[in-house]
Amino acid sequence: KNQVEQSPQSLIILEGKNCTLQCNYTVSPFSNLRWYKQDTGRGPVSLTIMTFSENTKSNGRYTATLDADTKQSSLHITASQLSDSASYICVVSDRGSTLGRLYFGRGTQLTVWP
């Protein structure tokens, strides 16, 4: 069964600190892995997309890593800011269908305190 599991479920950190969010998946055949940021009451916004051949990708203070062998990904946030408070969703796409089905994790709820 294609699944995406994220940990931790929630995380609280102080402003300026770094943190790492984890994602494990069982989606096969794998096409790509995305990280989205979803502010409360808003739609998700894409942070990174990584294909099988990419093992790291950065977007400002966000750095995603991918280990396709162990089917794990992480999202590292550097020097956190209050505006980083949001849900971070790991999404994996398969290549077994024309649509490119997306499998969503439940997200990690990050809260940054001043």
Add this chain to the structure above:
Amino acid sequence: EADIYQTPRYLVIGTGKKITLECSQTMGHDKMYWYQQDPGMELHLIHYSYGVNSTEKGDLSSESTVSRIRTEHFPLTLESARPSHTSQYLCASSEPGQGNNYEQYFGPGTRLTVT
């Protein structure tokens, strides 16, 4: 910021009413999607469209229906709302890309409450 819009943003309505959630995008994308999301849970695909006059049901069974008469417009309709339909509904569209490496843009969502 993606040019995809949803109205209304919030809707509280009584049981049995017919409702239509609007979604429009100005990017000329052929593929459009409707997702349902409950608090703390993952997004579930309920409908998608490859283009005009194309609509398909997604993974999660839904009593809603959709139509795609124009490229930019993908409304979702519930003929008779029930409390079980209370949820957040997110519309998305995607640009053409190589294989499945397309970017998917989401609207702000409609928070529906059925009393």
